[in-house]
Amino acid sequence: MAALSRRSCNLLKPLPTLLPYTSHFRRSVSTDSTPFTVETSIPFTSHNCEPPSRSVETSAAELMTFFNDMAKMRRMEIAADSLYKSKLIRGFCHLYDGQEAVAIGMEAAITKKDSIITAYRDHCIFLSRGGTLVECFAELMGRKDGCSKGKGGSMHFYKKDSGFYGGHGIVGAQVPLGIGLAFAQKYNKEDHVSFALYGDGAANQGQLFEALNMAALWDLPAILVCENNHYGMGTAEWRAAKSPAYYKRGDYVPGLKVDGMDALAVKQACKFAKEHALKNGPLILEMDTYRYHGHSMSDPGSTYRTRDEISGIRQERDPIERIRKLILAHDIATEKELKDIEKEKRKEVDEAIAQAKESPMPDPSELFTNVYVKGYGVEACGPDRKAVKAVLP
Amino acid sequence: MLMRRIGRSSGASRSCFFISRGGFSTTTATSPDGTTLLPTKTSTPSSSTKSINLFTAINQALHIALESDPRSYVFGEDVGFGGVFRCSTGLADRFGKKRVFNTPLCEQGIVGFGIGLAAMGNRAIAEIQFADYIYPAFDQIVNEAAKFRYRSGNQFNCGGLTIRAPYGAVGHGGHYHSQSPEAFFCHVPGIKVVIPRSPREAKGLLLSCIRDPNPVVFFEPKWLYRLAVEEVPEDDYMLPLSQAEVIREGSDITLVGWGAQLAVMEQACADAEKDGISCELIDLRTLIPWDKETVEASVKKTGRLLISHEAPVTGGFAAEISASLVERCFLRLEAPIARVCGLDTPFPLVFEPFYMPTKNKILDAIKATVNY
Numbered sequence: 001m002a003a004l005s006r007r008s009c010n011l012l013k014p015l016p017t018l019l020p021y022t023s024h025f026r027r028s029v030s031t032d033s034t035p036f037t038v039e040t041s042i043p044f045t046s047h048n049c050e051p052p053s054r055s056v057e058t059s060a061a062e063l064m065t066f067f068n069d070m071a072k073m074r075r076m077e078i079a080a081d082s083l084y085k086s087k088l089i090r091g092f093c094h095l096y097d098g099q100e101a102v103a104i105g106m107e108a109a110i111t112k113k114d115s116i117i118t119a120y121r122d123h124c125i126f127l128s129r130g131g132t133l134v135e136c137f138a139e140l141m142g143r144k145d146g147c148s149k150g151k152g153g154s155m156h157f158y159k160k161d162s163g164f165y166g167g168h169g170i171v172g173a174q175v176p177l178g179i180g181l182a183f184a185q186k187y188n189k190e191d192h193v194s195f196a197l198y199g200d201g202a203a204n205q206g207q208l209f210e211a212l213n214m215a216a217l218w219d220l221p222a223i224l225v226c227e228n229n230h231y232g233m234g235t236a237e238w239r240a241a242k243s244p245a246y247y248k249r250g251d252y253v254p255g256l257k258v259d260g261m262d263a264l265a266v267k268q269a270c271k272f273a274k275e276h277a278l279k280n281g282p283l284i285l286e287m288d289t290y291r292y293h294g295h296s297m298s299d300p301g302s303t304y305r306t307r308d309e310i311s312g313i314r315q316e317r318d319p320i321e322r323i324r325k326l327i328l329a330h331d332i333a334t335e336k337e338l339k340d341i342e343k344e345k346r347k348e349v350d351e352a353i354a355q356a357k358e359s360p361m362p363d364p365s366e367l368f369t370n371v372y373v374k375g376y377g378v379e380a381c382g383p384d385r386k387a388v389k390a391v392l393p
Numbered sequence: 394m395l396m397r398r399i400g401r402s403s404g405a406s407r408s409c410f411f412i413s414r415g416g417f418s419t420t421t422a423t424s425p426d427g428t429t430l431l432p433t434k435t436s437t438p439s440s441s442t443k444s445i446n447l448f449t450a451i452n453q454a455l456h457i458a459l460e461s462d463p464r465s466y467v468f469g470e471d472v473g474f475g476g477v478f479r480c481s482t483g484l485a486d487r488f489g490k491k492r493v494f495n496t497p498l499c500e501q502g503i504v505g506f507g508i509g510l511a512a513m514g515n516r517a518i519a520e521i522q523f524a525d526y527i528y529p530a531f532d533q534i535v536n537e538a539a540k541f542r543y544r545s546g547n548q549f550n551c552g553g554l555t556i557r558a559p560y561g562a563v564g565h566g567g568h569y570h571s572q573s574p575e576a577f578f579c580h581v582p583g584i585k586v587v588i589p590r591s592p593r594e595a596k597g598l599l600l601s602c603i604r605d606p607n608p609v610v611f612f613e614p615k616w617l618y619r620l621a622v623e624e625v626p627e628d629d630y631m632l633p634l635s636q637a638e639v640i641r642e643g644s645d646i647t648l649v650g651w652g653a654q655l656a657v658m659e660q661a662c663a664d665a666e667k668d669g670i671s672c673e674l675i676d677l678r679t680l681i682p683w684d685k686e687t688v689e690a691s692v693k694k695t696g697r698l699l700i701s702h703e704a705p706v707t708g709g710f711a712a713e714i715s716a717s718l719v720e721r722c723f724l725r726l727e728a729p730i731a732r733v734c735g736l737d738t739p740f741p742l743v744f745e746p747f748y749m750p751t752k753n754k755i756l757d758a759i760k761a762t763v764n765y
Contacts, residue, residue: 090565091742142743153567153742169569170526171498204497207529232498234471240497367736367744379737 029333030060038326040265047247049254049283052272056264060332062108063323066263067338070100070320071345073124076133077293079349080123080140080154084297088357089140093154095293096124098261101319102227102287103128105266106195110274113190117165117178118197120155121227121291125197129164131157133352134359143359150362151370163192172198172205175224179211182222182282193221193277195270201232203246212282216253219281223273224250226286227260233295234304247286254280260289261317290317365390442624447617450592450625451480451557454599455518457629459488462516465553465603467493469503469520477522478559478618504530504556508538508608511553516603524560524612525569531577538608539583552606557599559615560588561653562703562749567742573652573704573735578610579681579713585609586680587634588652592623597632598678605634614653621656637684639691643673645763646697649688649714651677654701654750661755670763680710688714689721696727697762701750706734728765731758 037055044051077097083089096103099121106116107128118125123136131147139146140154147157148167156167165181168174178196185192202208203226215222226246230237237244247255254276258269266287273283290313294301301310327333333341368390379391445453459465467484473495475482485493496503500521507519521527527534534556542550562571578586587602587609589595595613602609640655641662650658655676662672673691677683692698698718700711711732718730733750741748 091567092570150743151741155567155569169567170528201498204499205529206499206501234474235495239495361743364744364747367738367741367747371738 029064029337030331031064032060032332033062035059036330038264040268041259041262041322042265044265044269045247045257047245047250047255047257047284048252049256049276051256052268056268058264058267060327060330063327063330063332066104066108066323067320067327068341068345069104069128070263070323071342072133072348073097073100073103073127074320075342075345075349076127076136077123079353080137081293081297083137083140083353089154090142091153092120093140093297094121094295095297096121096291098292098313098319099227099229099287099289100124101263101266101322102197102225102260102289104319105263106225106270108263108267109270110195111192112162114192114274115163115165115178115181115185115194116197117174117181117194118167119171119174119199119202120167120169121199122157122167123154126157126159126164126167129159129162131159131162131164133349134355137353137356138359141356141359142361143356144362145356145359149366151366172202172207174198175202175205175208176211176214178224179215179220179222182215182220182277183218186218186220191278193223193274195223195225197225197227199232200226200228200230200237200244200246201235201240203228203249204232204240212250212253212284215282216250221277222282223270223277224253224282224284226284227289228286229289229291231291231295231304234299236304245286247284250282250284253282253284255284255286257286257288260287261313261319262322263319440626440628442626444622445592445625446619447589447592447595447613447621448478448480448619450596450623451599451613452482452484453625453627454596454603455481455484456487458516458518458600458603459484459492461629464514465492465516465518466510467518467520468496468507469557470496470498470522472520476520478615480557480613480618481520499529500526501529501533504533505537507554507556508533508541508551511551511608512541512549514553516553517551517555518603519554519556521556521558523570523615524558524574525572527556527558527574530556534578534584534608534610535581539581541583541608543583550606551608554608555599555603555605555611556609557611557613559618560612561614561616562740562745563616564745565742566740566745568740571740571745573612573702575610575612575651575680575702576704576708576710579710581681583608585634585682586612587678588612588614588680589678590614590652590655590676591617591621593625594632594676594678596625597630598634600629601631601634604631612652616653617656632678635679635682635684637678637687638676639673639687640676641672641674643671643695645671645695646699646759647673647675647688647691647695648755648759649675649677649698649700649711650702651680652703654703657750657752658701658755660752661759664752664756665759668760670759672759677714683714685717685721688718692718692722693725696725697765698726699731699733699755699758699762701733701755703735703750705737706732707737709734728762731762733758 035057037057040054043054074097077095084093103124135147142150144150155169158166175196175198178194182194247257259265276283472481473485503519507517510517538551560573585607587598589598602611648658665672700714715730733755736748
C-alpha cells in the first residue's frame with residue numbers, strides 16, 4: 001500500500017503555468033481560432049529521440065471543442081454504466097471515463113484518413129472518430145441501428161469511413177493488425193499513419209514485439225500507443241512487467257512518454273509522432289492515463305487500488321477539469337456557460353438513449369449474414385442438418 | 394443421488410438437474426515420468442460428502458493436488474488472489490507464492506513455460522483465463538506439448554502438464570467469453586481432452602488429469618461454476634480417464650454429450666420419457682482418447698444415436714463420434730445419427746438463444762430419429 005500511495009503521488013502532477021493572454025471582456029463563449037500557446041503539465045520524456053516542445057499551440061475554439069467532446073464522452077460512459085446496471089446493456093462493457101484526453105488529443109492531431117485501431121475500451125474513440133451517440137447506445141444495447149448492426153456489442157465498434165478499425169476483444173491481437181494497416185498506407189503512398197492502441201496488460205503479449213519488429217524493419221508509418229492506466233484488469237503494472245517503462249520497450253524503436261490526462265500534451269505528442277512515423281518509421285507513445293471505473297462493469301475497481309488514489313486523480317489530474325481551468329483562465333467562457341454545456345450534453349445523451357431504445361433488435365436472419373462475403377452461398381446448418389438451413393449471404 | 398434444480402431468470406433457459414451415479418473406481422497415480430507415485434485411494438459411498446458447487450470442487454482438487462505432490466504448481470493470470478472464477482482461492486496463502494503465482498498476460502508464454510516446467514518432472518497446472526484466449530497457446534500445445542514424448546523417443550515428456558480453461562456459453566458472453574474449442578484439440582494425438590459435467594465429476598477427473606502422465610487440456614463449463622451444486626466427497630479420489638459413463642439408462646435412443654450440455658440433454662430425455670421414448674444418456678467425460686466401447690455397446694442396444702454440443706456443428710467432435718459409430722454399428726442403426734449442435738456462425742451476442750442447441754431442438758431431433 002505504501003508503494004501504491006508513493007506511486008499515486010507520482011501520478012498527481014501540478015497544473016500547468018499559463019501564459020498571459022490579453023483579452024477584452026467577453027460575454028459569450030469564444031469561438032476564436034487565434035492561436036495561443038499553452039505549456040503542457042510536464043515535459044515529455046523520450047527514448048532514442050528528441051522530445052517535442054512543451055509549448056502547444058491551441059485556440060479558444062479548439063479548447064471549447066475539447067470541452068464539448070470530453071463532456072459528451074464522460075456523460076456517455078456514465079450513462080452506459082447505469083444502462084448496464086439496469087440490464088439494458090448485457091455482455092461486457094469497458095468504460096473509458098478518465099481517459100478521454102487520449103481520444104480527444106489524438107483526434108486533434110490527425111485526420112480521418114489516418115487509421116486508429118484499439119482494444120475493447122473503444123466507446124470514446126468511436127465518438128471522437130465521428131460516431132454518433134445513437135449509434136453508440138444502439139450498439140451497446142444490441143440494436144439494429146448500432147454501428148455494427150447490433151452484432152458486435154460494446155467491444156466491437158467500427159467506423160470505416162473515418163478509419164476506425166475497432167474494437168477488439170482479444171488482448172494484444174489488434175497491434176499486428178495496426179501494423180498491417182500502416183503497411184497498406186505506405187504501399188499506397190498515402191501520407192497517412194496508423195495508430196495501434198493497446199494497454200499496459202497487452203504490453204506483455206508476444207505478438208506486440210513481433211509486430212514492432214516488422215514495423216521497424218520495413219519503416220512503416222505505425223505508431224504504437226500504450227494507454228497505460230497502470231492496471232491490467234486487476235494487476236498493477238509493476239506486478240506484471242519487469243520494466244513498466246513501456247515507451248522504452250521498443251528498444252531500437254524510439255518512444256515518448258506523455259501525460260495522458262493532458263489533452264494538449266497528447267495532441268502535441270501525436271502530431272510529433274505522425275511527422276516522425278512518416279519520415280522515420282514506427283514510434284511508441286506511452287500515455288500515462290487513468291480509468292475511474294474498474295476494468296469492466298463486473299469489476300468494482302476498488303479491490304486492487306485505494307479509493308484515495310482514484311479520488312486523488314479525479315481532483316488533481318482530471319482531463320475535463322484541466323481544460324475547464326484553461327478555458328476559465330483564458331476567459332474563453334464563464335463557469336455558468338460551461339455548466340450549461342454539460343447540461344446540454346446530458347440532455348443529448350438522454351435523447352440518444354431514448355432514440356436507441358426505439359431501435360429494434362436485429363432480425364433473426366442476421367445471425368447468418370456476413371459470416372462469409374455476400375453471394376458465397378454457403379449453407380449454415382442447424383441441429384440435425386434439418387432444422388435450420390440458411391444459405392449464407 | 395442428488396437432484397437439484399436451479400433456474401435462470403434471463404437469457405437462454407437452463408434449469409439444471411444433476412443425477413449422479415455412485416461408485417468410484419481406482420486408478421494408480423503416476424508421476425510425470427511414468428513411475429507410480431501415490432497409492433490409490435478409493436472413496437467408498439459412505440465417506441463424508443459436502444454439498445458444494447463446481448468452482449469449490451475444482452478448488453478442493455487443486456488443494457489436494459498441491460498437497461499430495463510438493464512439486465506441483467498452479468499458475469496463470471490472476472490465480473494468486475483466487476482467479477476470476479475463484480477456482481484457486483486459498484492456494485497462494487496455503488502453499489506460498491513460489492508454487493501458486495500470477496503470470497503476465499501472455500497465453501503462449503504461459504503454456505510454453507508450463508511445458509518446460511513439466512519437462513523437468515514437475516506437475517504444471519496452467520490456467521488459461523477463458524478458453525477463448527487459448528489460441529495464442531495453440532502452437533505450443535499442438536506442436537510442443539503433444540509431440541514431445543514422441544519426437545524425443547521417450548527421453549523427455551511433459552506429462553505433468555495440465556491446462557485448465559473455462560469454456561462454454563454463459564448467457565451473455567458474446568464472441569470471446571463463450572467459445573467451446575474442444576474440437577480443435579481433439580484433432581491432436583498426444584494430448585488428452587477432458588470435460589466434467591458436475592462438481593463431483595470435476596474433482597475426481599481433475600485429480601486424474603493432474604496425475605496422468607500425459608499432457609491434458611481440461612475444459613471446465615463456466616456456466617456451472619456456481620449453478621451446479623452436488624454432494625462431493627471431501628477426500629482425495631480420482632475418476633478414470635477414457636471411460637464414458639452411462640448416466641441414464643434407456644432402450645430407444647442413445648444420447649452422447651459432455652460438460653454443461655448434459656444438463657440440457659437430461660431435460661430433453663425427461664420430456665421424451667413423457668412421450669414414451671426411453672433415452673440412454675452417456676457422458677463421454679474424456680474426449681480424446683474417447684471410450685468407443687461404451688458408446689458402441691449402447692448404440693448396438695438402442696440402434697439410434699444423437700450427439701449434442703455447443704460448438705458449431707461442422708467439424709465439431711460429434712462428427713468424429715458419428716463417423717466412428719457408423720463404421721462400427723452400421724447394420725445396427727435404425728436411423729441416421731443426429732447432431733444437435735451450435736450453428737455455423739461465430740458465437741453471437743444477442744442471438745445466443747437462437748444459436749444454442751436447446752432442449753427443444755434436442756427433443757425434436759429425438760422424435761425425428763425415433764420416428765424415422
